[in-house]
Amino acid sequence: xxxxxxxxxxxxxxxxxxxxxxxxxxxxxxxxxxxxxxxxxxxxxxxxxxxxxxxxxxxxxxxxxxxxxxxxxxxxxxxxxxxxxxxxxxxxxxxxxxxxxxxxxxxxxxxxxxxxxxxxxxxxxxxxxxxxxxxxxxxxxxxxxxxxxxxxxxxxxxxxxxxxxxxxxxxxxxxxxxxxxxxxxxxxxxxxxxxxxxxxxxxxxxxxxxxxxxxxxxxxxxxxxxxxxxxxxxxxxxxxxxxxxxxxxxxxxxxxxxxxxxxxxxxxxxxxxxxxxxxxxxxxxxxxxxxxxxxxxxxxxxxxxxxxxxxxxxxxxxxxxxxxxxxxxxxxxxxxxxxxxxxxxxxxxxxxxxxxxxxxxxx
Numbered sequence: 506x507x508x509x510x511x512x513x514x515x516x517x518x519x520x521x522x523x524x525x526x527x528x529x530x531x532x533x534x535x536x537x538x539x540x541x542x543x544x545x546x547x548x549x550x551x552x553x554x555x556x557x558x559x560x561x562x563x564x565x566x567x568x569x570x571x572x573x574x575x576x577x578x579x580x581x582x583x584x585x586x587x588x589x590x591x592x593x594x595x596x597x598x599x600x601x602x603x604x605x606x607x608x609x610x611x612x613x614x615x616x617x618x619x620x621x622x623x624x625x626x627x628x629x630x631x632x633x634x635x636x637x638x639x640x641x642x643x644x645x646x647x648x649x650x651x652x653x654x655x656x657x658x659x660x661x662x663x664x665x666x667x668x669x670x671x672x673x674x675x676x677x678x679x680x681x682x683x684x685x686x687x688x689x690x691x692x693x694x695x696x697x698x699x700x701x702x703x704x705x706x707x708x709x710x711x712x713x714x715x716x717x718x719x720x721x722x723x724x725x726x727x728x729x730x731x732x733x734x735x736x737x738x739x740x741x742x743x744x745x746x747x748x749x750x751x752x753x754x755x756x757x758x759x760x761x762x763x764x765x766x767x768x769x770x771x772x773x774x775x776x777x778x779x780x781x782x783x784x785x786x787x788x789x790x791x792x793x794x795x796x797x798x799x800x801x802x803x804x805x806x807x808x809x810x811x812x813x814x815x816x817x818x819x820x821x822x823x824x825x826x827x828x829x830x831x832x833x834x835x836x837x838x839x840x841x842x843x844x845x846x847x848x849x850x851x852x853x854x855x856x857x858x859x860x861x862x863x864x865x866x867x868x
Contacts, residue, residue, distance in 0.1 A: 522556035527823035532616035537577025554835030562606035569607035584669035602677025609687030610636035610648035684770030736786030739774035788818035807838035
């Protein structure tokens with residue numbers, strides 16, 4: 506059995522394999538409510554063999570959406586709609602987690618395929634974004650600086666969303682603290698210019714994320730809790746791997762079970778994009794902290810994914826764009842890694858399309 510298709514257990518929850526679906530925004534919700542698109546998008550990856558599906562960013566408050574078409578989990582109607590999707594995924598033998606998020610200064614923007622870009626005005630369904638400081642993201646309008654009491658409201662919103670996630674039946678909660686969204690904005694010294702207890706040194710800039718983790722853990726109970734981090738801003742004087750490593754130790758002590766390691770997003774940067782380009786970030790945190798790690802970023806081929814695990818650079822791999830192109834990527838991966846169709850749980854309806862068993866040498 507390959508490592509990629511060996512089970513993993515975190516806090517009593519077992520995942521059938523270690524090839525997981527990364528969160529990918531679909532920009533297709535109405536009033537934050539997921540719909541048939543989300544059911545088919547996630548459901549097809551569940552029937553395709555992924556051991557865990559992570560939803561797109563689900564905003565914990567309306568003003569935390571990246572775009573007006575983002576999904577959310579700030580009310581019970583949204584939770585009920587997510588529940589239908591959760592039930593289907595569970596019926597296929599997969600696990601599902603929700604990524605809880607707040608976009609901060611990168612909120613109220615047009616979705617990627619809109620003819621217009623930048624900040625959505627109130628006249629077109631937008632709103633005023635918020636952030637740790639009034640420093641805008643390049644090309645967007647300046648956010649409103651959060652007060653201490655408003656920060657406390659954000660923490661409570663994450664906890665309330667986690668309660669709804671539990672009621673909807675999710676197996677995992679992932680807190681989104683990467684890609685230049687609100688929690689990452691607080692972490693980075695280039696976007697957090699505060700002089701109060703939520704700014705300044707690493708401890709101050711990390712305070713909001715740690716407050717959110719403690720609040721979510723308190724209501725989420727004994728289920729897996731993940732945090733997605735950007736290991737570096739790829740910008741001089743910004744968030745970097747040294748700060749990430751120290752923070753990861755604090756997160757592990759606070760009850761986080763896995764770090765989902767990405768990078769960038771807080772400001773434009775020259776990122777050395779290529780196969781495995783973020784794996785060294787994951788491997789460094791895993792080596793120094795020991796917490797389970799997920800690697801993501803241009804992981805496209807089965808042997809490539811297997812090698813990352815063999816080398817000890819991560820405990821799981823997460824696919825995004827490759828999974829958009831190929832919803833049943835895990836089935837092909839299993840075949841190319843030498844597993845037979847008897848080793849993999851195909852949906853009964855799909856067994857006629859299973860990959861053939863390898864032909865023994867000499868025949």
